[in-house]
Amino acid sequence: MSKVENVYLVGVIPGPKEPSLTEPNNYIRPLINVFLFSWMRGHHFSRSASNETLARIVRSAIAIVVNDLPGACCLAQMASHMSHHICTICLLYGKEKLGDKNYHSWQKLNNHMMRASAMKWRDATNENGRKDIFDNYGVRWSELW
Numbered sequence: 001m002s003k004v005e006n007v008y009l010v011g012v013i014p015g016p017k018e019p020s021l022t023e024p025n026n027y028i029r030p031l032i033n034v035f036l037f038s039w040m041r042g043h044h045f046s047r048s049a050s051n052e053t054l055a056r057i058v059r060s061a062i063a064i065v066v067n068d069l070p071g072a073c074c075l076a077q078m079a080s081h082m083s084h085h086i087c088t089i090c091l092l093y094g095k096e097k098l099g100d101k102n103y104h105s106w107q108k109l110n111n112h113m114m115r116a117s118a119m120k121w122r123d124a125t126n127e128n129g130r131k132d133i134f135d136n137y138g139v140r141w142s143e144l145w
């Protein structure tokens with residue numbers, strides 16, 4: 001069960017328009033850096049609310065990010081559910097597959113392949129290369145990767 005004391009509202013991306021395609025990375029990069037530091041080295045607390053003499057190292061991680069579907073695609077830099085990459089979980093491709101109920105044939109996206117594709121997108125040297133990667137895999141670089 002989630003506890004409100006474990007919920008951490010980092011910020012709200014200002015409007016009035018939603019950020020451009022890769023702009024969310026600019027907002028989450030500083031946050032990722034804080035969590036990366038915390039996970040790798042930990043944060044030292046000289047005391048806690050329940051014990052004023054017991055120092056401890058605390059490590060933090062992002063366990064889950066909660067968004068609506070457009071927000072999730074935006075943060076993860078995945079193709080929109082309105083594109084031919086109709087799902088962020090499986091390899092189902094093409095809007096004509098929207099009525100496909102043969103669930104057992106759907107193959108899960110491979111997380112390692114998606115991360116590798118996102119890294120290729122990040123490291124591509126030109127926009128045509130990035131477009132090819134996005135068209136084929138439906139992913140761009142996100143700081144969450």
Ligand SMILES: [Zn+2]
Pocket residue numbers: 087088089090091092106
């Ligand atoms: Zn799916």
